[in-house]
Amino acid sequence: MQVLHSQIFGEGTPFLILHGFLGMSDNWKTMGMQYAAQGFQLHLLDLRNHGHSFHSEDFSYEVMVQDVYAYMEYHGLESAIVLGHSMGGKVAMELAVTYSEKVKKLIVADIAPKYYPVHHQTILNGLASLDFSKIKTRGEADNQLANYISDAGIRMFLLKNLYWVAKGQLGLRLNLKVLTDKVGEVGESLAKFANYQGPTLFIKGERSEYVMREDEVLIKTHFPKVKIVAVSRAGHWLHAENPEEFFEKTISFIKD
Template sequence: MQILYSKIIGEGSPLLILHGFLGMSDNWKTLGGQYAEKGFQVHLIDQRNHGKSFWSTEFDYDILAEDLKNYMQHHDLVKAGIIGHSMGGKTAMQFACTHPDLVNKLIVADIAPKYYPPHHDYILDALNALDFSTIASRSDAELQLSQHLTAQGIRQFLLKNLFWKEKNQLAFRFNLEVLSERMEEIGENIGATETFNGPCLFLRGEQSEYVVIADYPEIKKHFPNAEIQTIDRAGHWLHAENPKQFFDKSIQFLNT
């Protein structure tokens, strides 16, 4: 059994943080440190096919939730709070519904329990177009990416995944081949039919269309006690675009 890679910081009540699609645990390093300062043992987790975790051709939310269960057993965690963003939010929802006894509080960041049509194709096309045989530096990679992706913020987010695979060979930490093949699964709704009746907070970005009012009934169906709040002046990457308000709302929820 393979166990997800993580960075663990702080001492106290366990808090597991799950990144989104093409992300990694490092994306949450700053916020993770803030939670640790407030008395949490923070687990910054790389999901399978991301970051420093193992690669696998198997990839759906049932499997991602099972990875989380195995992780908690491996680290002797009886119960934990969970924060999940986007794809990580779906993993967290699936896990909370199927293993409610392992979750004390759930925070879902800018994602709903519903199907999302594939919409990252242009990013995957840009990544698959990179020719690493001609890339000798991060600036080379950014130059090639810029020919396909005009948004500098997205390029910088993706380039955080670059590492030196060998002395003169750069590569991405995520498993681009499998993630490209499994785009449909990433957009799928959670498979759980059960409900999670524990405390739950959904945070949506004011400028994001990922969670809309029409989604609220479905959220309440799976999570009857869910609160739904909005992060001002933020899109889908709400924790990066308004980290102060994200932290303030989340820590208040975790501490009550």
């Protein structure tokens, strides 16, 4: 059995964090340290085909939920607080409705249980354009990505996937081929009658269009014990754009 790679630190109640599409556990290191300081054992996971975790031709929410369940069993975690951002938020939702007993409290960051059309194509094209027989530095990779992605913050996030395969040879940690082929899976909705009765927080970016006012009825159908809050001055990357408010609102829900 292949077990997801993770970074584990802190002591106390287990707390899992699941990153978004094309992300990795490193994206949550700073925020994770803050939670750990409040008395939690943090598990920052790399989902399959991402970060340091294994590569696989299979990629769907169903298999990712089984990965997280297997991870919890492997580490002897009876239950945990589970926080997921974007794609990781969908994995967290699916985990909560499939294995409710495993999820003590659920936090979903800037994603709704609805279907989303494919919208990552430009980013995937940009990553596919990186020719590592010619690109020898992160700066050169950044310049190439800038032809596709104008936002420097998004480029910095994507460039975290670069690593030295060998001396002088850069590569990407993520499984770009499978993630490109299966990108449609990322937008899949939660099953119609899926339901989780535990305490739930949906936290969205005030400037984000991922979770709209009209989505709140659907959210409450699946998660009746939900609180929906917004982080001011933040878009989809709410935990990076306004980390203080994100932390304050999530820790207040966790400790409530």
